[in-house]
Amino acid sequence: MIPSIAPLTAADELFNHQIVNTHAAVGTPDRAWTEKAWFSLMRKDGQLQASFGIGKYANRNILDAFAGIQIGSQQRTVRASRVLSPRLEDTDVGPIRYEVLEPFKAIRLTLGQNDAQPLSFELTFHSTMPAFFEKRDVVIAAGRIASDVIRFHQAGTVSGWIEIEGERITVTPDEWFGFRDRSWGIREHVGLDPTDLVPGHVGATGANKAGSAYHFNWLVSKIDRPDGSSYDLAYYFRDFGGEGPPEFFSGHINESDGTQIPILQLYPEIDYRESDKGAMRGRVTAILTGKGKETTERVFEIEAINPEMGFRLLPGMYGAWKGQIHGSFKGENFLDGECIDDVNAPDKTAENYRWQIRDRPVRVREGDNTGFGDMESIILGQYPGVRLV
Numbered sequence: 001m002i003p004s005i006a007p008l009t010a011a012d013e014l015f016n017h018q019i020v021n022t023h024a025a026v027g028t029p030d031r032a033w034t035e036k037a038w039f040s041l042m043r044k045d046g047q048l049q050a051s052f053g054i055g056k057y058a059n060r061n062i063l064d065a066f067a068g069i070q071i072g073s074q075q076r077t078v079r080a081s082r083v084l085s086p087r088l089e090d091t092d093v094g095p096i097r098y099e100v101l102e103p104f105k106a107i108r109l110t111l112g113q114n115d116a117q118p119l120s121f122e123l124t125f126h127s128t129m130p131a132f133f134e135k136r137d138v139v140i141a142a143g144r145i146a147s148d149v150i151r152f153h154q155a156g157t158v159s160g161w162i163e164i165e166g167e168r169i170t171v172t173p174d175e176w177f178g179f180r181d182r183s184w185g186i187r188e189h190v191g192l193d194p195t196d197l198v199p200g201h202v203g204a205t206g207a208n209k210a211g212s213a214y215h216f217n218w219l220v221s222k223i224d225r226p227d228g229s230s231y232d233l234a235y236y237f238r239d240f241g242g243e244g245p246p247e248f249f250s251g252h253i254n255e256s257d258g259t260q261i262p263i264l265q266l267y268p269e270i271d272y273r274e275s276d277k278g279a280m281r282g283r284v285t286a287i288l289t290g291k292g293k294e295t296t297e298r299v300f301e302i303e304a305i306n307p308e309m310g311f312r313l314l315p316g317m318y319g320a321w322k323g324q325i326h327g328s329f330k331g332e333n334f335l336d337g338e339c340i341d342d343v344n345a346p347d348k349t350a351e352n353y354r355w356q357i358r359d360r361p362v363r364v365r366e367g368d369n370t371g372f373g374d375m376e377s378i379i380l381g382q383y384p385g386v387r388l389v
Contacts, residue, residue: 009089024088030174031059039179040359040374041158046306052109054098057327065096066316069113073308074090077315078116078337081330116337123160130258135250148184155222169250179220189232191318191326213241213381220363221373235266241265242384274388275346277356277379280304301365310358312343321355
């Protein structure tokens, strides 16, 4: 073995190298380098929801994952982590497995029988729309890159089964919808910050937001027209204070033929439940370019399918949870999980504002066009367009 060259993997047989090394290495030594996949899978009647995520941290030698379900206000989550090497290409972590059956068409997600929770599933995501990129997300704070991530998302249906405490539930595409995203790059909140350095996220999106007016809102959707064609309202913004343009904004109307129409400006007016900051209903106004100097305005109505539903991502290590955070070393083979009976209890949100981040199943309507979506949000302080009810 040559010390300056990473190990060979099966991917090295293909003609797709982009750095002067093997596919076992990435093009930066930054320990925050991350490659992730995320799925939110939901019944159209809002009675059951599944969630899945997996992350590879090449410069930390870690692979971790989570899988779980929510019924009503009860959420079960299983987490697993392992040392990446020498199984550099295997995408299984304990009982959790991610398999690409057909690129951009079919992905199988498995949670096997395990000792953490009486929960298992085998679910296949089938795409119904192309994959669409969001705007590249770059944050420079304190003179260094805190975030440099690209992400695509995709809408689809779901098939397979879920077993909870020995009871098996059949999952069929006509009753379910779902979304996935894939991202890679330098991320915030990966492992612990070095104790002798100014943390890279100070002044950036991961800073302490206590006392600040802050609004984070992310939506993906699939909206069907009466003629059978489909499109996607997709946006992501985060902002402090609500004056001037957002700190970060990415927004598009994505058509099923692959066309992406940029949104120039977005104004969400959404009611959030005061007790736990869950999105309830509202409208989103999107302004797009028209002919010449003209602009066009499109209005979308948003409503939670079931006010109790919304899988919380904090137990999936999207932030510090039970002394854990994604990308950190937890042992050569780590497994744990829990059942939370009431994820909507107000004390959960009061304890940690990041508890607000949930995958909220919503209905979306634009005129006669209707569909489903997934919304994530954080609300702090007073913010334009936000009403607590």
